[in-house]
Amino acid sequence: MANEKKSTGEKAIARKKRLTVHDVARQAGVSTGTVSRVINNVPGVGEDVARRVRAAIDDLGWLPNIAAQNIRASTSRMIGFIFSDIRNPLYATMTKGAEGVFGPRGYLLVSSSSDGRMEREVNLIDLFRRRRADGLILTIADEDCPEVRSAIARSGISFVMLERALGDEATSISADHYGGTRQAVEHLKQMGHRRIAMITGGRGTLVMRERLRALEDAMAAGKLDPDPDLLRLDSFDAEYGYQQVQMLMGKKEPPTAILCLGVRLLPGVVSGLQNMGKTFPGDVSLICSNDTETASILTPPITAIRYDAHMLGRMAAAVLLEQIDQKGGKPEVKKFEIPTELVLRESVRRI
Amino acid sequence: MANEKKSTGEKAIARKKRLTVHDVARQAGVSTGTVSRVINNVPGVGEDVARRVRAAIDDLGWLPNIAAQNIRASTSRMIGFIFSDIRNPLYATMTKGAEGVFGPRGYLLVSSSSDGRMEREVNLIDLFRRRRADGLILTIADEDCPEVRSAIARSGISFVMLERALGDEATSISADHYGGTRQAVEHLKQMGHRRIAMITGGRGTLVMRERLRALEDAMAAGKLDPDPDLLRLDSFDAEYGYQQVQMLMGKKEPPTAILCLGVRLLPGVVSGLQNMGKTFPGDVSLICSNDTETASILTPPITAIRYDAHMLGRMAAAVLLEQIDQKGGKPEVKKFEIPTELVLRESVRRI
DNA sequence: TTGTAGGCGTTATCAC
DNA sequence: GTGATAACGCCTACAA
Numbered sequence: 001m002a003n004e005k006k007s008t009g010e011k012a013i014a015r016k017k018r019l020t021v022h023d024v025a026r027q028a029g030v031s032t033g034t035v036s037r038v039i040n041n042v043p044g045v046g047e048d049v050a051r052r053v054r055a056a057i058d059d060l061g062w063l064p065n066i067a068a069q070n071i072r073a074s075t076s077r078m079i080g081f082i083f084s085d086i087r088n089p090l091y092a093t094m095t096k097g098a099e100g101v102f103g104p105r106g107y108l109l110v111s112s113s114s115d116g117r118m119e120r121e122v123n124l125i126d127l128f129r130r131r132r133a134d135g136l137i138l139t140i141a142d143e144d145c146p147e148v149r150s151a152i153a154r155s156g157i158s159f160v161m162l163e164r165a166l167g168d169e170a171t172s173i174s175a176d177h178y179g180g181t182r183q184a185v186e187h188l189k190q191m192g193h194r195r196i197a198m199i200t201g202g203r204g205t206l207v208m209r210e211r212l213r214a215l216e217d218a219m220a221a222g223k224l225d226p227d228p229d230l231l232r233l234d235s236f237d238a239e240y241g242y243q244q245v246q247m248l249m250g251k252k253e254p255p256t257a258i259l260c261l262g263v264r265l266l267p268g269v270v271s272g273l274q275n276m277g278k279t280f281p282g283d284v285s286l287i288c289s290n291d292t293e294t295a296s297i298l299t300p301p302i303t304a305i306r307y308d309a310h311m312l313g314r315m316a317a318a319v320l321l322e323q324i325d326q327k328g329g330k331p332e333v334k335k336f337e338i339p340t341e342l343v344l345r346e347s348v349r350r351i
Numbered sequence: 352m353a354n355e356k357k358s359t360g361e362k363a364i365a366r367k368k369r370l371t372v373h374d375v376a377r378q379a380g381v382s383t384g385t386v387s388r389v390i391n392n393v394p395g396v397g398e399d400v401a402r403r404v405r406a407a408i409d410d411l412g413w414l415p416n417i418a419a420q421n422i423r424a425s426t427s428r429m430i431g432f433i434f435s436d437i438r439n440p441l442y443a444t445m446t447k448g449a450e451g452v453f454g455p456r457g458y459l460l461v462s463s464s465s466d467g468r469m470e471r472e473v474n475l476i477d478l479f480r481r482r483r484a485d486g487l488i489l490t491i492a493d494e495d496c497p498e499v500r501s502a503i504a505r506s507g508i509s510f511v512m513l514e515r516a517l518g519d520e521a522t523s524i525s526a527d528h529y530g531g532t533r534q535a536v537e538h539l540k541q542m543g544h545r546r547i548a549m550i551t552g553g554r555g556t557l558v559m560r561e562r563l564r565a566l567e568d569a570m571a572a573g574k575l576d577p578d579p580d581l582l583r584l585d586s587f588d589a590e591y592g593y594q595q596v597q598m599l600m601g602k603k604e605p606p607t608a609i610l611c612l613g614v615r616l617l618p619g620v621v622s623g624l625q626n627m628g629k630t631f632p633g634d635v636s637l638i639c640s641n642d643t644e645t646a647s648i649l650t651p652p653i654t655a656i657r658y659d660a661h662m663l664g665r666m667a668a669a670v671l672l673e674q675i676d677q678k679g680g681k682p683e684v685k686k687f688e689i690p691t692e693l694v695l696r697e698s699v700r701r702i
Numbered sequence: 703t704t705g706t707a708g709g710c711g712t713t714a715t716c717a718c
Numbered sequence: 719g720t721g722a723t724a725a726c727g728c729c730t731a732c733a734a
Contacts, residue, residue, distance in 0.1 A: 020710090030721085033720070034720060037719095044720090063481045066481045069711080070712090072725080074369060089440065089443075099464060111437075112450065112454075130415065294648075296622070297621045298648065383729090384704075387728065418727080420729075421728095422728080423709080424728095425711090704733105707731090708732105710728090715722105715724080718719100718722095
């Protein structure tokens with residue numbers, strides 16, 4: 001009663017006031033507490049009263065303000081997902097996968113692109129801290145960046161690394177890049193290839209480390225000595241692929257096969273080859289990663305290392321939620337890996 | 352003082368309590384109001400006091416809780432963007448563009464996929480209403496769906512339509528699909544084509560209406576009578592493209608040119624052609640929309656209707672923010688269009 | 703210049 | 719069963 005400020009009177013004349021529990025309570029002739037109990041299904045509310053409340057809710061078209069609920073519960077039911085660029089189909093697919101897990105559990109997924117820049121990553125982490133995100137999925141550009149690591153640490157937010165790792169300090173979810181790359185190289189070796197180049201990016205990430213280790217192991221196992229000049233490891237950009245493939249193919253002793261590892265690299269590599277009049281697999285064999293529709297419809301279609309990015313997103317979401325639920329007991333650090341598969345097509349020839 | 356509950360004492364022993372203005376105020380030996388003034392740059396705070404406050408903030412590592420700020424300001428600084436699927440590069444690109452406008456202005460962009468399903472769209476709109484989003488960018492599946500329209504209306508949230516329209520009722524931003532399609536068809540006519548097919552989706556959207564109108568106008572202008580059986584207008588899915596292109600090319604009188612309008616359709620159409628051993632432009636000429644890297648590296652590269660999706664996202668964001676700022680005066684309904692361009696490549700031949 | 707107090711919209715803890 | 723009331727974390731009159 002004391003609460004009936006004049007704003008109620010203004011409502012009709014002034015700009016539409018936002019609806020609150022109070023409006024519903026008044027309309028139903030009950031207290032706000034009762035309204036709250038009804039919408040939260042707290043037992044012990046009279047059936048007729050509940051009916052009246054629900055009628056008032058429908059009548060006014062009220063929906064509880066989640067922000068207010070959250071502030072009381074000191075939670076946000078929001079998860080941040082940070083990666084380089086949503087235009088990369090890999091991240092779009094992971095986002096879609098994660099969304100499918102978070103949505104039904106009442107969490108809002110907020111994906112944001114850092115353009116792979118450290119300051120943006122730090123800003124985004126701080127932003128999620130200000131918004132009191134309940135969790136973070138991180139696919140950062142460089143696992144060793146101290147600024148980013150300290151931003152993560154001071155945020156105090158539960159997080160998992162996706163396609164990245166933080167030593168033994170954090171849970172991570174990734175594809176089996178070692179296995180995938182190893183299988184690709186073994187296939188090339190079987191097809192008679194000895195000079196195998198690799199174009200990729202992601203220095204300072206689990207992904208590059210595993211790919212490199214796989215290549216080295218495979219070469220060593222075949223008693224082939226790797227040529228360091230065949231390694232082009234500085235970027236995932238199409239432009240980089242375009243340049244490097246031409247430099248590689250312009251060498252006196254060009255590679256006979258190229259691993260093109262990174263979704264955006266492939267268009268660059270292919271148009272680089274086209275630009276210098278080289279064909280695949282005639283002039284050079286090609287294996288790409290991840291598999292995409294583009295890879296499958298090029299002429300000829302391209303052999304690819306495939307893994308399920310959608311599943312990766314789902315797993316990251318599920319693992320993170322589990323970790324959030326257990327918050328209190330210190331979270332166990334776990335490592336999850338999903339399998340890869342070599343999709344044989346026509347871009348590799350026997351030599 | 353009365354406020355110093357025992358929780359402060361517990362802090363050391365119990366689970367880490369969240370930081371608040373109170374902690375900072377105590378640490379700096381000032382009141383919470385003063386802390387608030389400092390972080391909000393309200394003039395009239397003693398320089399030494401401000402310094403002490405800032406020191407305390409840094410010391411504790413506190414960041415104001417945006418949720419709490421928002422609940423006071425009755426805003427959320429959050430914008431929802433609803434479309435069918437983030438894996439569609441068009442939406443990913445728009446999202447990126449919009450992010451670039453919202454971020455610097457302190458707004459959080461939340462993109463979510465509806466899978467083009469009406470109930471999902473309604474759920475998402477209600478979700479954004481519960482979260483008190485300040486604005487909505489809508490790329491819904493069907494402009495005429497009454498459930499969705501009423502969800503929009505009852506939400507009371509400022510919104511703009513992106514690549515969609517709501518008659519004269521709402522501001523919309525889109526590419527000039529009429530112009531783009533018209534130009535493509537004129538080009539085909541000039542190259543001697545008379546039987547022009549169109550594969551696309553999006554019934555009930557501005558985009559399809561404009562494309563269809565352009566095709567009809569162009570045919571009429573050339574005194575060609577359109578064959579309704581050459582119109583395949585039921586889906587944007589790759590699978591649909593795969594099927595329909597084969598049905599079209601299997602006809603007694605197949606088309607001599609196909610407009611393949613929809614990013615995901617292209618891989619389907621191309622592999623459909625490959626599957627039946629048809630080539631382009633030998634057996635049929637091809638024009639696609641939007642332009643993608645895939646279109647440019649296929650053999651041969653594909654003539655494409657291009658428009659700037661990134662710009663579309665930026666514009667939608669800018670227009671929406673302007674509309675939000677002016678909230679109070681009823682928002683003017685405006686229509687924005689960005690130009691398209693026909694990128695000539697090698698998938699169209701003269702006949 | 704700084705402190706106090708009330709309120710933003712909700713829920714949980716008391717009483718009744 | 720239901721109704722007051724005190725938080726949640728912050729900002730802003732208003733008072734001092």
